[in-house]
Amino acid sequence: WLPKPELVKIGKRSCQSYFVQFADGSMEWNNVPDELDDLLNEPDKLVDILALGEDDEYYVKFDDGSEDWSLPVALSNLLNGRNGTRRGNQGIAGVSNISLGFDGNYAVKFTDGGIKSWSDMPGYSEKFDKVLGKVGVKYVELGARNNFVIIG
Secondary structure (H helix, E strand, O other): OOOOEEEEEEOOOOOOOEEEEEOOOOEEEEOOOHHHHHHHOOOOOOEEEEEEOOOOOEEEEEOOOOEEEEOOHHHHHHHHOHHHOOOOOOOOOOEEEEEEOOOOOEEEEEOOOOEEEEOOOOOHHHHHHHHHHHOOOOEEEEOOOOOEEEEO
16 A cells, blocks of 8 residues: 555656655656656655656756756746846745646746746637636646646
């Protein structure tokens, strides 16, 4: 019997790409980028936030606050902050959730409540703007085949 799963992510690089972290701190994963695999094998680190994109794209934040990523340039620049000011600057909001889609699509929620998103999926922008304008966007998950979930 396995302990209760606490963090589950399905990857987009293949139908066998996944990550699971259990309540006891144990983890299982398959078909993740090599760089991420090395990070996950480091002892005494629990994953706080994880996103698995296509190919070698990922974002990970550990429970000690350290983070690492391999992302498209535009998203990497966003995470680095304007002109690289976010790293090491405690005054700039961190990542509280991130979703990676196909073809550079992304949604990032920050610890200050702000959200940045880009997607060329049909209907996405209209639905995102509608939820944002009515109640605010709390969570976004980008999937395959133009599927997405926007929770307000």
